[in-house]
Amino acid sequence: MKEIDDTFDEGLVRLWWKHESGSLDEDVKPIRNDTDATLMSDYARDKNCDVEPKVNLGNAINVADVIGERKGKGVVAD
Numbered sequence: 001m002k003e004i005d006d007t008f009d010e011g012l013v014r015l016w017w018k019h020e021s022g023s024l025d026e027d028v029k030p031i032r033n034d035t036d037a038t039l040m041s042d043y044a045r046d047k048n049c050d051v052e053p054k055v056n057l058g059n060a061i062n063v064a065d066v067i068g069e070r071k072g073k074g075v076v077a078d
Contacts, residue, residue, distance in 0.1 A: 013057055019043065020050040 015031035017040045022028070031037050031053065044051045 013055065015053065015055055017051050017053045019047065020052055022052075 016028055017031060018024070018027040018029065029036070029040070031040065040051055040053065043049075
């Protein structure tokens, strides 16, 4: 396991998820905070399905560019 040192930039860490049969075009949702993480777990519980959390380090993919300002279909925040 690599230790986090002074050069680590947490701003380059991107977290996101989608349901197991979701597409990158329509179903990617960001995990920015605890509320988003709860939304992910509630979705999995309510739909009785698996979700796929993903982690990207650096600029390999900018999920914000993939999803823009929209949320994935079928997910409504209360």
